[in-house]
Amino acid sequence: xxxxxxxxxxxxxxxxxxxxxxxxxxxxxxxxxxxxxxxxxxxxxxxxxxxxxxxxxxxxxxxxxxxxxxxxxxxxxxxxxxxxxxxxxxxxxxxxxxxxxxxxxxxxxxxxxxxxxxxxxxxxxxxxxxxxxxxxxxxxxxxxxxxxxxxxxxxxxxxxxxxxxxxxxxxxxxxxxxxxxxxxxxxxxxxxxxxxxxxxxxxxxxxxxxxxxxxxxxxxxxxxxxxxxxxxxxxxxxxxxxxxxxxxxxxxxxxxxxxxxxxxxxxxxxxxxxxxxxxxxxxxxxxxxxxxxxxxxxxxxxxxxxxxxxxxxxxxxxxxxxxxxxxxxxxxxxxxxxxxxx
Numbered sequence: 001x002x003x004x005x006x007x008x009x010x011x012x013x014x015x016x017x018x019x020x021x022x023x024x025x026x027x028x029x030x031x032x033x034x035x036x037x038x039x040x041x042x043x044x045x046x047x048x049x050x051x052x053x054x055x056x057x058x059x060x061x062x063x064x065x066x067x068x069x070x071x072x073x074x075x076x077x078x079x080x081x082x083x084x085x086x087x088x089x090x091x092x093x094x095x096x097x098x099x100x101x102x103x104x105x106x107x108x109x110x111x112x113x114x115x116x117x118x119x120x121x122x123x124x125x126x127x128x129x130x131x132x133x134x135x136x137x138x139x140x141x142x143x144x145x146x147x148x149x150x151x152x153x154x155x156x157x158x159x160x161x162x163x164x165x166x167x168x169x170x171x172x173x174x175x176x177x178x179x180x181x182x183x184x185x186x187x188x189x190x191x192x193x194x195x196x197x198x199x200x201x202x203x204x205x206x207x208x209x210x211x212x213x214x215x216x217x218x219x220x221x222x223x224x225x226x227x228x229x230x231x232x233x234x235x236x237x238x239x240x241x242x243x244x245x246x247x248x249x250x251x252x253x254x255x256x257x258x259x260x261x262x263x264x265x266x267x268x269x270x271x272x273x274x275x276x277x278x279x280x281x282x283x284x285x286x287x288x289x290x291x292x293x294x295x296x297x298x299x300x301x302x303x304x305x306x307x308x309x310x311x312x313x314x315x316x317x318x319x320x321x322x323x324x325x326x327x328x329x330x331x332x333x334x335x336x337x338x339x340x341x342x
Contacts, residue, residue, distance in 0.1 A: 042085075043085050043086045043087070044084070044085065044086070045082065045083070045084050046082070046083040046084075046337035047081070047082050047083075047335040047336075047337070048079065048080055048081040048082070048094075048333075048335055048336055048337060049078075049079075049080045049333070049334040049335045050078070050079045050080070050331050050332070050333045050334070050336075051076070051077070051078050051079075051331065051332065051334075052076065052077045052078070052079070052329045052330060052331030052332075053074075053075070053076055053077075053329070053330050053331070054073070054074065054075040054076065054077060054100060054305075054327040054328070054329050055072075055073070055074055055327070055328050055330075056072070056073040056074075056326065056327050056328065057070065057071070057072050057073075058070070058071045059071070060105070067104070067105040067106050068105055069104075069105030070103075070105065071102070071103065071104045071105065072102070072103045073100055073101070073102045073103075073113065073325075073327070074100070074101055074110075075098070075099050075100035075101060075114065075327070076097075076099055077096075077097060077098045077099070077329070077331075078095070078096065078097045079094075079096050080094065080095045080096070081093060081094035081095065082094075083337065088125055088126040088127070088132070089123075089124075089125060089126075090123070090124040090125075090126065091121075091122070091123050091124075092120075092121070092122045092124070093120065093121040093122070094118075094119070094120050095117075095118070095119050096116070096117075096118045097116065097117050097118075097143065098114055098115075098116040098307075099112070099114065099115055099116075099143060099144070100112070100113045100114035100115075100325065100327075101113060106151050107149060107150075107151045109149065111147070111149045112144060112146055112147070114323060114325060115142040115143055115144055115146065116140075116142070116309075117139075117140070117141050117142060117143050117179075118138070118139070118140050119138065119139040119140075120136065120137070120138050120139075121136070121137050122134060122135070122136040122137075123135050123136075124191055130192060130193040130194060130196070131190070131191070131192050131193075132190065132191060133188070133189070133190055133191075134187075134188065134189060134190065134191045134205060134207070135186075135187070135188045136185075136186070136187045136188070136205075136209075137184070137185065137186050137187075138183075138184070138185040138186075138187075139182065139183070139184055139185075140182070140183040140185075141179050141180070141181065141182040141183065142176065142178065142179065142180070142181075143178060143179070144178050145174065145175075145176060145177050145178050146174075146175040146176045147172050147173060147174055147175060148172070148173040148175055148221055148230075148232075149171065149172050150171050150172070151171075152171075153169060153170055153171055154169070154170075154171075154229070154230055155167055155168070155169045155228070155229045155230065156168045156169070156173050156229065156230045156231075156232050157229045157230070157231055157232065158219065158232040158233075158234065159231070159232065159233050159234060160234050161217065161234045161236060167229070173219070173232070174219075175218060175219045175220065175221075176216075176218035176219065177216060177218070180214070180215065180216040180218045181213055181214060181215045181216065181218050181235060181316065182213070182214045182216075183211065183212070183213050183214075183313075184211070184212045184213075184214070185209055185210065185211050185212075186209055186210050187205070187207045187208070187209030187244055188207050188208065188209065189205060189206050189207015189208060189209075189244070190205070190206055190207065191203065191204065191205045192204050192205075197251075198251065198252050198256070199251045199252065199253055200249065200250075200251045201249070201250045201251055202247075202248070202249055203247070203248045204245075204246065204247045204248070205244070205245075205246040206243075206244070206245055206246075207243075207244050208241070208242070208243055208244065209241070209242070209244050209267070210239065210240065210241040211239065211240045211241070211242075211267060211269070211287065212237075212238075212239045212240075213237055213238055213239075213313065213315070213316055214237050215234075215235035215236055215237045215316065216237070217234055217235070218234075218235045219232050219233070219234060219235065220232065220233055220235055220317050222317070222319075233317075235316055235317065236316075238272070238273070238315050238316070239272075239273075240267075240269035240271065240272045240285070240287075240315065241269065241270060241271040241272075242267055242268045242269035242270040242271065242272075242282065243267070243268050243270065244265065244266070244267045244268075245265070245266050246263070246264070246265045246266075247263070247264050248261070248262065248263040248264075249261070249262045249263075250262070256297070257296060257297045258294075258295070258296055258297075259293075259294075259295045259296075259297070260292075260293065260294050260295070261291075261292065261293050262290075262291070262292045262293075263289075263290070263291050263292075264288075264289070264290045265287075265288070265289045265290075266286065266287070266288055267286070267287040268282055268283070268286050268287075269282050269285050269286070269287070270282060272285060272315065274315075280314070284314060285314050285315055286312075286314070287312060287313050287314070288310070288311070288312040288320075289310070289311050289312075290308075290309070290310045290311075291307075291308065291309045291310075292307075292308045293305065293306065293307045293308070294306045295329075301330055301331060301332055302328070302329070302330050302331075303328075303329050303331070304326075304327075304328055304329075305325075305326070305327050305328075305329050306324075306325070306326050307323070307324075307325045307327075308322075308323065308324055308325075309321075309322070309323040310322050310323075
């Protein structure tokens with residue numbers, strides 16, 4: 001049998017092996033010897049505020065195929081939210097910000113590598129404890145302006161919104177302003193939480209909604225590699241409306257030391273407007289967003305985190321936008337939701 005090469009171990013597999021290694025070294029009393037107590041949410045307010053600092057370092061010296069020097073990723077994050085529950089009425093709101101900057105031996109300056117701002121506010125009416133109608137708004141954007149930075153001078157050919165092109169040369173090209181592009185969504189429909197426990201929580205939503213993207217003439221690299229120049233396109237604002245399906249899984253294992261979340265959202269637009277000559281149908285314009293995270297708590301304030309994000313907005317940029325990050329995160333929780341054991 002052929003021995004698998006190290007490259008066959010992808011990032012999630014490596015992260016899982018690291019997490020299992022930490023767990024093996026942990027104290028034996030970290031393993032739950034009984035099922036977790038059932039949690040009953042009480043009426044009233046809950047708040048969450050957890051700022052964090054991220055760090056990742058790697059250094060190469062005389063390594064074949066790797067650039068000499070230090071690679072560093074530093075950043076900051078904020079996870080915050082509020083929740084109110086009274087009888088069948090529930091309101092949830094959250095704001096999450098994640099900023100990362102990377103420096104490599106080939107580009108000896110810090111360049112923005114991750115910039116995510118997500119705001120969500122949702123009202124739920126519980127016909128049953130696990131089922132009922134909902135209404136939700138989302139805002140997804142970036143916080144800071146962005147650049148395409150190069151270690152050597154290059155030329156960019158920019159296609160503008162009116163079809164004209166112009167060329168820029170240098171080391172840096174400004175791609176976008178802060179808060180651009182900005183995606184605003186509003187959705188209404190029905191939610192279901194058929195299973196809710198500490199190891200596994202399942203949530204799903206089905207509804208109809210609108211999506212509005214404000215591009216503000218932001219630029220995006222779309223280079224085919226056929227020429228020495230770098231092709232750049234201008235992003236355009238648009239609006240859509242259609243059906244939405246959302247499914248999420250989350251849970252906490254090993255005495256809440258291993259925490260995972262996954263979320264998938266698909267929106268098929270029924271109403272949209274395309275430019276002349278664009279004959280794509282609603283399946284071609286289907287929006288997909290998938291995110292997953294795996295976090296191992298080394299201490300209460302220190303965790304090893306893997307985060308994956310994939311977004312497809314074909315009317316904005318007709319290809320998947322993919323992000324992978326492995327980070328050591330130091331955080332402190334000022335507020336966290338209170339739980340009442342039944």
